[in-house]
């Protein structure tokens with residue numbers, strides 16, 4: 001089914017109107033924070049929150065442990081909007097809905113986006129608890145969020161993706177991690193649909209593709225953001241070794257526990273980075 005340009009943009013306009021009726025906050029930096037950072041927003045200087053359910057036409061998150069709201073506020077002096085709870089493709093939404101919040105935050109004024117996630121480590125040098133600066137991604141495993149009639153108001157039909165993750169921002173993140181004594185891996189993130197974890201054969205395939213970490217989010221949001229000219233950076237928390245790389249079975253509890261264990265360090269890094277990007 002072809003989604004007409006007007007449908008995507010019209011839907012965004014409906015959501016925008018709904019949000020703007022509640023707040024005129026103008027964020028500079030948007031953040032979509034994954035497992036372990038769910039409560040980061042609770043610690044900032046909150047100006048206002050808007051529940052996803054209050055926004056007309058907004059896809060509502062169903063994953064346990066994820067709150068569903070936008071938090072508007074300040075990290076130090078920087079006006080930010082944080083998505084507390086993201087929308088995943090495996091929940092059953094079309095890709096255009098999965099990236100709708102990303103686009104919405106861009107339209108609200110955020111020209112910079114920080115993405116984080118929990119991911120399985122495929123690179124044999126990685127261990128649970130590591131952070132990986134995302135240098136590039138592979139989205140071959142999921143439909144492109146840009147499929148369908150192109151919303152010209154947002155960006156061009158054939159957007160360049162040769163530097164999805166800003167070299168400038170990556171430099172800052174590396175510097176700040178260094179100052180905090182945080183060891184940063186760097187690598188390529190592969191997005192698959194989930195919700196099942198991968199098979200060992202799928203992991204060997206993704207490794208063969210050139211991937212270092214695997215997960216179920218992020219790359220689609222990065223693409224939608226780049227399409228509309230937003231500057232993007234991303235950090236994965238390696239919560240587990242990917243399937244087949246260890247003898248333990250994968251389980252969401254392990255993912256959550258590792259993410260929670262390193263959450264404080266992750267938060268420090270994010271705070272240090274926001275100020276400088």
Ligand code: HPA
Pocket residue numbers: 118119120121197198214215216239240241242243250255
């Ligand atoms: N695979 C996919 N998604 C994930 C993983 C994984 O091993 N760990 C955390 N999110």
